[in-house]
Amino acid sequence: MEKRLLILPISTLLIVVVAxxxxxxxxxxxxxxxxxxxxxxxxxxxxxEASGLARVDENYLLSHNDEKGKVYRIRLxxxxxxKIAQIGKPSLHxxxxxxxxxxxxxxxxxxxxxxxxxxxxxxxxEDQVVEAEKIDTxxxxxxxxxxxxxxxxxxxxxxxxxxxxxYRKHLTVFEHHLxxxxxxxxxSIHEDDIAGLGNTDATAIDFHDGVYYIISGRNLVLVNAxxxxxxxxxxxxxxxxxxxxLAIMADGSLYIVDDSNGGDGILTRxxxxxxxxxxx
Numbered sequence: 001m002e003k004r005l006l007i008l009p010i011s012t013l014l015i016v017v018v019a020x021x022x023x024x025x026x027x028x029x030x031x032x033x034x035x036x037x038x039x040x041x042x043x044x045x046x047x048x049e050a051s052g053l054a055r056v057d058e059n060y061l062l063s064h065n066d067e068k069g070k071v072y073r074i075r076l077x078x079x080x081x082x083k084i085a086q087i088g089k090p091s092l093h094x095x096x097x098x099x100x101x102x103x104x105x106x107x108x109x110x111x112x113x114x115x116x117x118x119x120x121x122x123x124x125x126e127d128q129v130v131e132a133e134k135i136d137t138x139x140x141x142x143x144x145x146x147x148x149x150x151x152x153x154x155x156x157x158x159x160x161x162x163x164x165x166x167y168r169k170h171l172t173v174f175e176h177h178l179x180x181x182x183x184x185x186x187x188s189i190h191e192d193d194i195a196g197l198g199n200t201d202a203t204a205i206d207f208h209d210g211v212y213y214i215i216s217g218r219n220l221v222l223v224n225a226x227x228x229x230x231x232x233x234x235x236x237x238x239x240x241x242x243x244x245x246l247a248i249m250a251d252g253s254l255y256i257v258d259d260s261n262g263g264d265g266i267l268t269r270x271x272x273x274x275x276x277x278x279x280x
Contacts, residue, residue, distance in 0.1 A: 036275070037239075038239060038268050038269060038270050038275060039268070039269040040239065040266055040267065040268045040269075041079050041266070041267045042264040042265070042266060043081070043257075043264060043265035043266065043267055044081060045264075046065060046070075046072075046083075047063060047065055047072060047081065047265045048065075048259075048260070048263070048264060048265050049065050049066035049067065049259045049265065050063050050064070050065060050066075050244065050245060050257045050258070050259055050265040050267075051064060051065065051066045051096060051097050051098070051146070051244045051245060051257075051259055052064055052096070052097065052098045052099035052108075052147065052148065052204070052244065052245040052257070053099070053204070053245035053246055053247040053255055053256075053257050054099045054100050054101050054106075054148075054149075054150075054247060055101075055206075055247040055248070055249060056073075056101060056103065056123060057103075058076075058249060058250055058251075059075065059076055059077065060073055060074065060075055060076065060123070061073075061074040061076065061247050061255060062074070062099050062101060062106065063081075063099065063245060063257060064096055064099045064108060065096070066095065066096060066097070066259065067093055067094070067095070067096065068086070068091045068092070068093055068096070069086055069087030069088065069091045069092035069093070069094065069096065069108060069116065069132070070083055070085070070086040070087075070091050071083070071084055071085045071086070071099065071106055071108070071118070072084065073123065074267070079267070082126050083126065083127060084121065084122075084123065084125055084126055084127075084128060085106070085118060085121045085125075085128045085129070085130050086127075086128075086129055086130070087108070087116060087118065087130060087131070087132045088129065088131070088132075089129045092116075092132070094110045094114075094116075095110045095111045095112070096108050096109070096110055097109055097110055097111050097145060097146040097147065097148070097160075097203075097244075098145075098146065098147045098148025098149075098157070098204075099148060099245075100148040100149050100150040100155060101150060102150045105117060105118065106118045106121075107148060107150065107155060108132075108148075109145065109147075109148040109155075109157065110145075111144050111145055111146060111160075112139075112140045112144075112145070113136065113137040113138065113139030113140050113142075113143075113145050113157065114134055114135070114136055114137070115134075115135040115137060115148070115155060115176070116132040116133070116134060116135070117132060117133040117135060118130050118131075118132050119131045119132060119133075135176070135178075135181075137155070137157060137174070137176045137183045138183050139157065139174055139183060140163075141163055141164060142159070142162070142163060142164045142167065142174070143159035143160065143161060143162050143163055143164070143167055143172065143174075144159075144160050144161040144163065145157045145158065145159060145160060145174075146158065146160040146202065146203045146204070146244065147160075147202060147203055147204040147205045147214075147215070147244075147245075147246075148205070149205045149206055149207060151207050153177060153178055153179060154175045154176060154177055154178065154186075155175070155176040155178065156173055156174070156175055156186060156205050156207070156212075157173065157174045157175075157176065157205075158171075158172070158173050158174075158202035158203070158204070158205045158214060158216075159171075159172040159173070159174065159200075159202055160201050160202055160203055161201065167188065169190060169191045169192075169200060170188045170189060170190055170191065170200060171188070171189045171191065171194060171197070171200045171202060171214065171216060171221060171223075172185060172187070172188040172189075172200075172202075173185075173186045173187055173188075173202070173205060173212065173214070174186060187223065187228055189223070189228060189230065193230070194221060194230045194232055195230070195231075195232065196219070196231075196232040196234070197216065197217075197219055197221060197230075197232050198216075198217045198218065198219055199216060199217040199219075200216055200217075201216055201217050202214050202215065202216045203215050203216070203242075203243065203244045203245075204243065204244055204245050204246035204256075205246065206246050206247060206248045207225075207248075208248040208250075208252070210224065210225050210226065211223065211224055211225060212225060213246060213248055213254075214246075215235070215243045215244070215246050215256070216232075218234065218235045218236075218237060218240055218243065219232045219233065219234060219235060220232070220233040220234075220235055220246075220254075220276065221233075222273075233273065233276040233277070234276070235256070235276070239268060240256065240258055240266075240268070241258050241259075241260045241263070241266070242258050242259045242260060243256050243257070243258050244257060244258065244259045245257035252272050252273070253269060253270060253271050253272060254269070254270045254272075254273070255267060255268065255269050256268045256270075
């Protein structure tokens with residue numbers, strides 16, 4: 001059973017680092033105590049390449065690793081992580097880049113636009129082996145994809161690396177309608193129309209209160225669903241190495257997960273967008 005409790009008293013920090021290699025990141029690395037730092041947690045080795053987040057409810061998130069069809073539950077109360085399901089036994093290997101849920105069904109996507117709809121399992125269970133239905137979104141020739149979100153019967157898939165030149169220098173999100181199997185462009189915005197955007201390498205998407213939230217490079221871009229107006233926030237390098245997963249909570253707080261390029265995966269919480277405006 002892949003299961004770790006990550007938050008421990010700071011007094012046992014050194015023991016934890018040696019014994020488990022896991023801890024909540026503390027402001028002890030020569031960081032002044034009055035300097036802003038979001039809440040951050042190192043993730044266990046089996047999530048070192050964490051590539052997606054999805055909100056189940058206000059108490060739980062889902063995440064997954066990059067290469068294996070395994071789904072993990074993160075209990076936000078204490079950042080306890082449990083593997084709750086996997087596709088097949090041994091687990092299916094693929095370039096998984098996104099996870100989404102409608103509250104009952106879980107979806108995993110890969111970079112080539114294949115989505116795996118997992119069979120029924122309990123969100124409260126552990127180590128469940130499930131089958132999965134493959135859904136081809138026909139986007140392989142359009143973009144390398146990263147990120148996934150379920151919204152009102154659609155799967156939203158952001159374009160990370162354009163293959164079709166028509167999507168170059170655009171922040172593009174595709175939509176796949178689950179009932180009809182049709183895939184279309186939901187929106188595509190030229191980078192010049194997004195003030196402050198460094199690049200259009202989208203890696204994560206969520207939707208909250210009429211706004212799309214998209215991680216693009218080391219930026220968090222908000223796109224108004226009504227008029228496609230945008231605003232971009234910087235994600236500081238000191239806190240984010242490779243942000244690849246995003247979940248927006250009902251209260252407006254944000255969770256971001258980083259695949260830390262061969263190091264530990266990192267889970268970060270911001271209480272609000274206002275914290276992204278704070279300067280060191």
